[in-house]
Amino acid sequence: MNHFYGKSYLKEIDFNKKELEYLVYFALHLKDLKKKNIPHKYLENKNIALLFEKTSTRTRSAFTVAANDLGAHPEFMGISDTQFGYKESVADSAKILGSMFDGIEFRGFEQATVEGLAKYSGVPVWNGLTDDWHPTQMIADFMTIKEVFGTLEGKKLTYVGDGRNNMANSLLVTSAILGIDCSIGAPADLQPAKEVQDIAHKLAEKSGSTLEITDDVEQAVKDADVLYTDVWISMGEDIDVKARVEKPLPYQINDSLLEKTGKSETVVMHCLPAFHDKQTKMGKKLCDQFGVEALEITDDVFNGKHSVVFQEGENRLHSIKAIMAATLGDLFIPDYLFE
Incomplete structure (x- = not known):
């Protein structure tokens, strides 16, 4: 059987x-x-x-x-x-x-x-x-959270940045299924589609999960056990690159945003690849174009003590x-x- x-x-x-x-x-x-x-x-x-x-x-x-x-x-x-x-x-x-x-x-x-x-x-x-x-990624992600904290119960996951992509969709609905609190911090026009939000809220009613979709990044990250982000430009997208990079910049995961969780044991996750430095052709091009050293996550956080990115990748x-x-x-x- x-x-x-x-x-x-x-x-x-x-x-x-x-x-x-x-x-x-x-x-x-x-x-x-x-x-x-x-x-x-x-x-x-x-x-x-x-x-x-x-x-x-x-x-x-x-x-x-x-x-x-x-x-x-x-x-x-x-x-x-x-x-x-x-x-x-x-x-x-x-x-x-x-x-x-x-x-x-x-x-x-x-x-x-x-x-x-x-x-x-x-x-x-x-x-x-x-x-x-991105459903296979979800088993890896929540497996990682289980490894780090020993439990999934009572945890809050916050995703910041581009909230209209497959990762935001999957994290929102999977959190809702599992009963984990989830916040999406993203600009108003980069938040999950209404149909995805509706699915998630129905699932959350059953599990007891608290969901939040907001453009207030400080509110989104407050009390987060997990800070999660993804690239701002997904494969195959035909977009205004300038707008896509400049709008999410306030949602970048850096030391300042990490501190705003109010928790010393918050972990940082990223599904990869990540533009955390200029060591890739595309990363260097975008960072130089917009005068920044990193995009969705800074290198010191990506490679810092709070990061479980490579554990997550394995x-x-x-x-x-x-x-x-x-x-x-x-x-x-x-x-x-x-x-």
Whole structure:
């Protein structure tokens, strides 16, 4: 019996609190097995398709290593490697891939694409990121919070910066599902869409989570246990770069903002990549253009004692492994755990 077997992992709101918590705890268990060099080949001889429309470091690395650790065989297919979406429809591609592979990861633009893959492939499909949601990141993030504080209960997470992206969406709804207080501090025109807010508030009514969407950054970060940010310019966006950089500058995570939480044990998180210095071509170009040393987070905070960014990054591996094993592995995960 496996409660998750055959299910796709497309967005957080498809799962309830107990299910998401199970994936977090299972990820922690698999991390422990990895550290102790204990084999855990729950997907022996399975074949996994890794379908990427968008480039990636952590998602590609995590799915590849996770598949290998679980005994599966991953096959990477980039945007130039297939006819997907160009000469072949999502439905046609899904049917073929599903007939050859046991599971499919997709990282790309439209949520409808990953939903279509799941609908037509007949195998579990895992969302490695779309413009709307980033669900695999959520298991890694809340796994990290659990590691740091020992519990998720009673914690407040504050996300600042560009609040209209997939990370803000996912953090808001996942916090609401798990019963964690969540604030989004962002300029009025960079706050989560109304439909996302409506979903989150309905979930919060059930869990008891307190949600706040505000352009008052000091109010947003007050009493935060976790400060979270992401890049202000997402992949594929056609935007006014000047406006996108200048509007969120007051929401930059720096020492001053960190102090405004009022808590000495606040941790800082970022899903990466981050423009915390000028050591990348794009980071240098933007920082020089706008006369700043960093964008969404300063280097001293990014690499400071409050940062758990690289712990969070490593946890992408263990969380993705948990999602893949739970939905495709021959595991005993009884239904009564989720009643």
